[in-house]
Amino acid sequence: MNVQTTAQNFDELDSVCVRFAGDSGDGMQLTGDQFSVVTALEGSDLSTFPDFPAEIRAPVGTTFGVSAFQINFGSVEVSTAGDEPDVLVAMNPAALKVSLEGLRKGGVIVVDEGAFNKRNLDKAGYEENPLENDSLSDYQVQKLDITKMTLESVKEFGLGKKDAIRSKNMWTLGLILWMFGRQRKPITDWLEQKFKKIPDVANANIAAVNAGHAYGETAEVSSNLRRYHVGRHTTEEAGEYRTVNGNQALAWGLVAGSQLGDIPLMLGTYPITPASALLHTLSELKEYGVVTFQAEDEIAAVCGAIGASFAGQLGVTSSSGPGIALKTEAIGLAISAELPLVIVDVQRAGPSTGLPTKTEQSDLYQAVWGRNGDAPIVVLSASNPHDCFDVGIEAVRLATKYMTPVMVLSDGYIGNASEPWKIPDITKMEKFTVKHHTDPEGFHPFLRDPETLARVWAKPGTPGLLHRVGGIEKDYDSGHISYDAANHQKMSDVRAAKIDGIANDIPLQSVSLGDQGGKLAVVGWGSTRGAIHQAVKRARAEDIDVSHVHIDNIWPLPRNLEEVLNSYDNVIVAEMNKGQMNNLLRAQYLLDAHLLSKVSGQPFKITEILDCIREQAGVSK
Amino acid sequence: MNEQTDVKKLTFKDFETDQEVRWCPGCGDYAILKAVQMTLANIGATPENTVFVSGIGCSSRFPYYVETYGFHTIHGRAPAIATGVKLANPELDVWLVTGDGDGLSIGGNHMLHVLRRNVNMQIMLFNNEIYGLTKGQYSPTSKQGTKSPSTPFGSVDLPLTPCSFAIGAGARFVARGIDTALKALPGTLARAKEHNGASFIEILQNCIVFNDKTFEHFTLKKEAANTQIHVEHGQPMIYGKEKNRGLHFNKDKFALETVTIGEDGITEDDILVHDETNKLMAQMLVELTAPEFPVVCGVIYCDPKESYDDAVHKQVEVAKANKKADFNALIRQGRTWTVE
Ligand SMILES: Cc1ncc(C[n+]2csc(CCOP(=O)(O)OP(=O)(O)O)c2C)c(N)n1
Ligand code: SF4
Numbered sequence: 016m017n018v019q020t021t022a023q024n025f026d027e028l029d030s031v032c033v034r035f036a037g038d039s040g041d042g043m044q045l046t047g048d049q050f051s052v053v054t055a056l057e058g059s060d061l062s063t064f065p066d067f068p069a070e071i072r073a074p075v076g077t078t079f080g081v082s083a084f085q086i087n088f089g090s091v092e093v094s095t096a097g098d099e100p101d102v103l104v105a106m107n108p109a110a111l112k113v114s115l116e117g118l119r120k121g122g123v124i125v126v127d128e129g130a131f132n133k134r135n136l137d138k139a140g141y142e143e144n145p146l147e148n149d150s151l152s153d154y155q156v157q158k159l160d161i162t163k164m165t166l167e168s169v170k171e172f173g174l175g176k177k178d179a180i181r182s183k184n185m186w187t188l189g190l191i192l193w194m195f196g197r198q199r200k201p202i203t204d205w206l207e208q209k210f211k212k213i214p215d216v217a218n219a220n221i222a223a224v225n226a227g228h229a230y231g232e233t234a235e236v237s238s239n240l241r242r243y244h245v246g247r248h249t250t251e252e253a254g255e256y257r258t259v260n261g262n263q264a265l266a267w268g269l270v271a272g273s274q275l276g277d278i279p280l281m282l283g284t285y286p287i288t289p290a291s292a293l294l295h296t297l298s299e300l301k302e303y304g305v306v307t308f309q310a311e312d313e314i315a316a317v318c319g320a321i322g323a324s325f326a327g328q329l330g331v332t333s334s335s336g337p338g339i340a341l342k343t344e345a346i347g348l349a350i351s352a353e354l355p356l357v358i359v360d361v362q363r364a365g366p367s368t369g370l371p372t373k374t375e376q377s378d379l380y381q382a383v384w385g386r387n388g389d390a391p392i393v394v395l396s397a398s399n400p401h402d403c404f405d406v407g408i409e410a411v412r413l414a415t416k417y418m419t420p421v422m423v424l425s426d427g428y429i430g431n432a433s434e435p436w437k438i439p440d441i442t443k444m445e446k447f448t449v450k451h452h453t454d455p456e457g458f459h460p461f462l463r464d465p466e467t468l469a470r471v472w473a474k475p476g477t478p479g480l481l482h483r484v485g486g487i488e489k490d491y492d493s494g495h496i497s498y499d500a501a502n503h504q505k506m507s508d509v510r511a512a513k514i515d516g517i518a519n520d521i522p523l524q525s526v527s528l529g530d531q532g533g534k535l536a537v538v539g540w541g542s543t544r545g546a547i548h549q550a551v552k553r554a555r556a557e558d559i560d561v562s563h564v565h566i567d568n569i570w571p572l573p574r575n576l577e578e579v580l581n582s583y584d585n586v587i588v589a590e591m592n593k594g595q596m597n598n599l600l601r602a603q604y605l606l607d608a609h610l611l612s613k614v615s616g617q618p619f620k621i622t623e624i625l626d627c628i629r630e631q632a633g634v635s636k
Numbered sequence: 637m638n639e640q641t642d643v644k645k646l647t648f649k650d651f652e653t654d655q656e657v658r659w660c661p662g663c664g665d666y667a668i669l670k671a672v673q674m675t676l677a678n679i680g681a682t683p684e685n686t687v688f689v690s691g692i693g694c695s696s697r698f699p700y701y702v703e704t705y706g707f708h709t710i711h712g713r714a715p716a717i718a719t720g721v722k723l724a725n726p727e728l729d730v731w732l733v734t735g736d737g738d739g740l741s742i743g744g745n746h747m748l749h750v751l752r753r754n755v756n757m758q759i760m761l762f763n764n765e766i767y768g769l770t771k772g773q774y775s776p777t778s779k780q781g782t783k784s785p786s787t788p789f790g791s792v793d794l795p796l797t798p799c800s801f802a803i804g805a806g807a808r809f810v811a812r813g814i815d816t817a818l819k820a821l822p823g824t825l826a827r828a829k830e831h832n833g834a835s836f837i838e839i840l841q842n843c844i845v846f847n848d849k850t851f852e853h854f855t856l857k858k859e860a861a862n863t864q865i866h867v868e869h870g871q872p873m874i875y876g877k878e879k880n881r882g883l884h885f886n887k888d889k890f891a892l893e894t895v896t897i898g899e900d901g902i903t904e905d906d907i908l909v910h911d912e913t914n915k916l917m918a919q920m921l922v923e924l925t926a927p928e929f930p931v932v933c934g935v936i937y938c939d940p941k942e943s944y945d946d947a948v949h950k951q952v953e954v955a956k957a958n959k960k961a962d963f964n965a966l967i968r969q970g971r972t973w974t975v976e
């Protein structure tokens with residue numbers, strides 16, 4: 016049967032999840048990124064999940080060298096990168112092997128048949144070619160010799176074979192664009208721009224995109240290659256949008272905070288996955304007065320930031336778990352000297368080096384409690400890419416208002432994932448005043464604001480305010496060093512009270528979905544928001560009495576949180592660690608919750624949470 | 637800039653604080669404190685624009701005793717903190733105080749990098765060849781065989797020479813002074829302040845409690861003329877009570893040797909002239925030890941290059957001059973779309 020596919024032949028879908036998987040060198044991240052942009056431009060809601068190996072260039076063809084990019088998009092709110100891909104693009108046997116497990120039964124697999132040679136099959140550990148036995152019979156497999164068709168499509172540009180093969184990802188992108196009825200123009204424009212200086216490469220890539228697209232358009236495909244239509248997400252608020260990932264949004268949020276508080280920013284940092292993008296972004300923003308300092312290590316990085324804060328700017332430092340551990344002692348100094356400091360922890364799977372490119376939320380203890388002495392700080396968490404922007408601003412506001420370190424917990428998932436973001440207008444955002452003390456009258460460095468308990472910020476260079484501070488305990492009434500026992504009690508109490516008091520300056524805990532009070536609540540924090548939201552939404556559609564409570568202020572906790580939690584008969588705490596928030600809530604409120612823990616380096620699937628909800632609600636499926 | 641016109645000239649007393657100084661009686665730190673306060677007065681330092689940053693150790697208590705701004709930080713990290721201060725406000729005159737343990741053990745890496753980067757500040761390393769504050773353990777500068785609470789049978793590891801480390805790290809200004817040399821030290825410190833970039837000054841300091849007399853073989857006043865040499869740029873390196881001893885460069889051995897003018901046909905012309913811009917010469921001078929050689933003090937190496945903080949701020953200024961800071965435009969860069 017020869018079916019000529021036509022433009023009308025679309026299946027309508029609410030949402031669809033596509034996974035591009037290939038070798039590290041196959042350009043899957045780029046392909047995924049570009050597909051996301053086109054998807055976003057056409058108004059679908061989306062969430063992405065770049066899932067790449069720790070090795071920069073792992074041996075070609077190996078399973079551990081597979082780099083994948085997952086995108087979930089819909090005419091409905093999607094909020095996660097999708098549980099199970101509906102469409103898998105596999106550029107080689109290894110990519111097929113590692114991605115197959117997650118694929119929806121009945122889903123579409125597009126494979127580059129040309130890459131399924133003996134060598135690659137061996138490397139992926141296939142004894143038989145899966146394209147030639149019935150191991151894929153549960154799926155709709157499209158075997159295409161993408162390598163060969165790419166080479167043909169770019170022949171006229173006279174590229175070497177190696178360069179020509181590089182366009183494979185663009186050929187594939189062309190086909191996928193066709194499959195979802197998306198425009199090619201934004202891609203071809205981008206290619207033209209990107210390879211402006213090497214027109215042959217630009218033209219070859221454009222030709223590959225067009226060829227992939229044309230293949231879909233004209234191919235006489237025996238097994239039918241279907242087309243899917245995913246509409247606009249119409250419930251979005253009006254306004255101007257873009258896609259943004261968490262690291263980018265956080266960097267911009269910090270700069271926005273610096274602008275709104277009119278306080279220059281100094282970033283001291285040391286490269287580490289997945290936090291380095293913050294440094295890369297901020298180092299380009301010198302015209303905003305942002306100074307970046309790539310220090311010799313994380314200790315020097317945080318110390319540089321503390322030095323900047325001492326000198327009257329806002330010191331910021333960023334890292335991931337292992338680097339935060341190194342900063343610990345210095346954070347104690349900032350607590351003791353009561354200096355503002357923003358610490359960004361883009362968490363990754365630990366302990367030790369752990370899984371550098373995989374996500375986890377296991378630095379909560381470290382953030383809240385991980386220091387010597389009684390050393391309270393503010394801890395905020397970001398729960399999706401665009402939220403990182405607001406959290407960045409809030410961190411600047413709280414650090415400067417309360418003269419305290421503020422730790423922001425993000426993670427590898429939201430750091431790299433992108434989402435549509437309604438771009439704010441900074442001129443309409445609320446400003447806040449950051450004050451440096453100037454009045455010599457009755458001055459000492461630990462004079463406190465009776466309301467916030469923050470000490471005055473007197474910066475060097477100010478006449479009449481000469482003073483010395485340090486990590487030795489200070490006398491409450493003069494700021495001089497003091498070894499007095501009663502004074503240490505008083506100072507420890509006031510440092511704790513200052514942080515506790517911030518509970519009055521942060522939003523009350525709300526219920527993000529469902530009602531306050533009821534049979535069951537799922538409590539989460541950070542990047543699990545999307546998955547919990549969707550799971551609770553589906554459970555409610557099944558008439559299960561369940562709500563979603565998402566905690567953004569980790570320390571201090573919102574003042575009504577206990578009341579909110581106690582309003583449910585039963586609580587599930589879902590988190591990507593071995594139960595850190597669960598224990599924190601138990602410690603604070605004697606809350607006896609059910610823990611749903613996951614530490615596989617992958618985000619929660621909606622169904623994993625949904626299953627837990629059903630089980631806790633006593634509903635069997 | 638602060639108005640200086642009708643301000644009376646400050647004396648060293650104006651740089652004393654109301655805090656009781658808590659070093660052991662007879663500690664070399666007292667003399668250094670005095671020398672620094674004198675230097676500040678001599679160079680006309682503005683207290684509010686001056687910042688002392690230190691790590692942890694006896695020596696690192698220093699900032700509490702100087703009437704300027706001060707930050708007593710954590711063990712070994714002062715170079716990094718001071719770098720942050722300079723990045724935030726390059727107008728501040730930053731003095732760093734550290735010890736042989738603080739600056740060369742726990743903080744060795746930061747010391748290396750602050751020197752390599754050439755951040756504009758004066759780094760005073762108080763070398764008493766011992767951990768004073770933790771009660772006398774040996775340090776990375778302790779002589780081999782040092783008996784201490786942690787090395788009851790004598791230390792076995794080899795010490796390093798701070799000035800040599802500094803030169804190796806790329807320091808552009810290296811000097812050495814002695815705690816009790818109140819005449820020489822302020823001049824050396826003033827030169828350090830004058831130098832734009834990281835100025836490293838090793839100050840040999842006697843810890844009377846845990847390592848007394850470790851430098852005595854060349855610091856005793858009555859023998860000092862024979863055991864020390866204060867080098868000056870462009871001057872032949874002559875020393876000795878009779879001013880007849882000198883350093884000679886033996887080309888065949890590619891090494892320095894001591895000679896006596898008037899003996900074996902040696903004249904003043906045979907004495908090596910100090911060139912503070914010559915790194916190789918500096919490297920040789922800092923390694924000379926008593927009693928075979930005089931210990932070299934004063935400004936041993938000075939060869940300025942642009943400082944890190946100047947270069948960083950230059951980039952910022954260029955960016956500010958060439959690009960408008962328009963945040964709304966920034967976050968709209970790239971592809972955007974509109975939902976109506
Ligand atoms: C992180 C940390 N480790 C260890 C110490 C203990 N400690 C304080 S000072 C010091 C050594 C100080 O030696 P040095 O720098 O030579 O200073 P000195 O007391 O001799 O002036 C040590 C080990 C500390 N304060 N912090
Ligand atoms: S222990 Fe040594 S270095 Fe420390 S104050 Fe006493 S004499 Fe000075």
Ligand SMILES: [Mg+2]
Binds near residue numbers: 735736762764766775
């Ligand atoms: Mg010492």
